[in-house]
Amino acid sequence: MEFLSYLISGISLGSVYAIIALGYTMVYGIAKMLNFAHGDVIMVGGYISLTAMLSMNLPPIVAVLLAMVVCTVLGVIIEGLAYKPLRSAPSLAVLITAIGVSYFLQNSALLVWGANPKSYTPVIEGAMKIFDGKLSISYISLLTMASCIVIMIVLTLFINKTQLGKAMRACSEDKGAAMLMGINVNRTISVTFAIGSALAAIAGVLLCSSYTSLMPTTGSMPGIKAFTAAVFGGIGSIPGAFLGGILLGIIESMAKAYISTQLANSIVFAVLILTLLIRPAGLLGKYVPEKV
């Protein structure tokens, strides 16, 4: 019974990683940049939704939508001001700029919302009891897992079926050729950032609802973990990010339960290293045939 309970908390944690990783991987796939500020957009999403719920007394669903709108706008502004001017610059320069943006967001949040950690009110409360109450699954875990799957499916359909999705894939394959085909590369990248940031807002709400505390540095560690998850699954691949996130969550949970709570993170990273040594492009990475 404990095993099931560990597994469920692992999947729930993994679902949050997966949603963040989806945002990471989309931006990476198209803009070829590691957006280290992604984790901090999550934190902003958390704060916006919390402020909306606590100070403005808006219902949770409106708060989530508001957070998505604000984060989308924020993502587009960041992209326009900080990343767009560096389109032709070396990728390391963009990486450092992203780190600058990350510091900027954290310290702005510190000034706006203060240093005191805030307790987050989950968007739904309560738990489902099964097996005579021996096993309980909180509704927020169920919601997280469900959202994760829905987002993954919607994104896959979007990328494969829509005009804009095709444009994104074209940009990710070859920017120059895409431009020659009449695709507005700059706009496509901006749209990608908008989608990624909206996802970050959802991830922020779900992350904070499961792990009910919010402070200006809340986003950075989940951001790094999600980056790890994205690489684990094969960066640039949407199903890869999903798989990587879920697996990472399960490994972390199992490592804590059965090996050592002390070294849980190390075990996660060690598994990542081993995986990459066997499959150098991640589980579902581009250069690996899709026959898994």
Added chain:
Amino acid sequence: MKNLKKTTKQDFITYLAVILAFIAITVMGDAGMLSRSFKGQLVPICCYIVMAVSLNLTVGILGELSLGHAGFMSVGAFSGIIAAMSLQAAIPSPVLRLVIALVVGAAFAGVAGALIGIPVLRLRGDYLAIVTLAFGEIIKELINCLIVGVDSKGLHIIFNVSGAKTVNDLHMLEGGRAIIKGAQGATGTETIASFTAGFVLIMISLVIILNLVRSRSGRAIMALRDNRIAAESVGINVTKYKMMAFVTSAALAGAAGALYGLNYSNLLATKFNFNTSILVLVFVVLGGLGNIRGSIIAAAILTVLPEMLRSFADYRMLVYAIVLILVMLGTNNAQLKGLLAKIIPTKLRKEAK
């Protein structure tokens, strides 16, 4: 031939600039012209310069992005502290102990670099970056589990995986003292680091790295960066040269770590986290990839910058972030570049080639 002369000249300018800076700071310090605050930063500045220069070898010259450089600094720092503190009774001279600590730190970090390098260097690009990040985090957690003490019978080391062990489990004899106490880090370290030692370390690092870069091996390493397949096809041994650069870089970071560790009476394993790795990477990128002199200047300025921004109080790190973004935009944006090209056309044209 002419080309060679030019690079040699450039290297001598770098050495000379460092020596002059050292003399100027020492003289000004003796004359009481420097604030305490600045003097207190001299040793960490030296450490960060060595860190930046050594990371530049991996990132700029070998062309592989490493996000775990602080891990090597950590290995060097803690092994250096153990060496210096355990020899306290045997070797009374602090200078000699410092030298031993730096050598030990460099050796351990070099070994760690070799162990990590073998698997890591098979990977490329962002995959390599994430694996170095992972190793950095693993090193941090492992050192966090380390409990070390010394008594008349020698060193006692336990590795506290369960989290349930404390200093008492070392079972030290009367008069024994703890050097590293797990999560509490290395405490009570005798601070024997000095600015002179930092200067000497910078000079040694420069000699090692500049000579490596200008040597046949250095050219092989740069060939790997510029075009790995072409380099391989002319018979350059990829693994050998990658390892050479990576291990050298790790060892120098270890020495810098040892110096850093011996400058503070308390050092926590969590100090050397992802953020520290990123900090050093920022020095390297801002100073220019492959540009050793740039790394030195960037490390020095960016270490002092947050201190100079103290008067902004709460806004300090916000201003730091803005400066960082603006500098990156200013140095890499094509339009801004073009604008500046008109102001200093000749120099830029030369650099472009």
Added chain:
Amino acid sequence: MKKFIALVMVVAMVMSMAACGASESSAPAASSGDAAAATFKLGSTGPITGDAAIYGQAVMNACQIAVDEINAAGGINGYQVEFKFEDDVADGETAVNAYNTLMDWGMQALIGTVTSGACISVSSKVYEDRVFALTPSASSTDVTAGKDNMFQLCFADPNQGSGSAVYMSANMADAKIAVIYRNDDAYSQGIRDTFVTEAASLGLDVVYEGTFTADTATDFSVQLTAAQAAGADLVFLPIYYQPASVILSQADAMGYAPTFFGVDGMDGILTMEGFDASLAEGVMLLTPFSADAEDELTKNFVAEYQKRHGETPNQFAADGYDCIYAMKQALEAANCTPDMSVEELCDALIAQFTSMSFNGLTGTDMTWGTNGEVSKMPTAVVIENGVYVTAE
């Protein structure tokens, strides 16, 4: 390219220097020579940005309140007090820089440093320079060990660990205890170590120990499930209130309701914005300060803090406030004047602190030993209906 980068870096440097110059000239009082002779200069460092910003900001705000009150009431021995707080991001290197900056400013005694690790680094400098230092909240024993001029206002970690164990064995000796602590944090690990040692000698039954680190401080369901499976009915949390609040809400979500027992770091949980106080119902903690206390001193302080900063002060704030008043009492008792040298002040203050008794927000009849550790009584409180009630 290279020249060009150098150029931009110079621009950045000039910018920052200009910024420094500008703000220095806007605050002439701090550096004007004539004022310096007639004021006591107290400095403090702590994290006001980064992860631990809450602790530094609490101390900074509370110290400023105390200094303003003292100045309004005529100062110390008739001299006004200047207070300056520098950010150290809870990092040893930055803390030493911050301390040096304060020494350049002319600091005569240090209230600090706020966090343990940073404080140990600064304490060796303080010892070399013979500057008197009183830390509000750095609780590690390494802070004061071997330094005669370094004093603590908070409990040292071992006191809290053994205090908790003694309280448990007296009041709930049969409990099956689980400990969840943060093992990359000196404070948490320090309390846990002495707690477990003391618990073993008192015959308490510790059935499970779980750890977490700063990087895994989001999900505690595994540790809680394991504690529940081990049959623990008392969970000891020697951690700060932020992760504790997450643990409480996750335990509630999984329907696990043991008695939770905290230490002074747990204080602040009730005032955490957005926290559902019903989750903390029945939580016990040992704390020297309670913002709900009814005495005049606490009420005035809490009211003033709320007026200025819009939030309820936590125990760090109370410790900071007490530090300033303890310093005032010692300076007055020793008839100190600002023209005394730092060393003279240091010796005078050491003599006073080791002999005086101080009443403040965080305890009455506090005294200090020559080792710099404070002796005061922690009180065990239990949370009932969202307020602290003294436990029997």
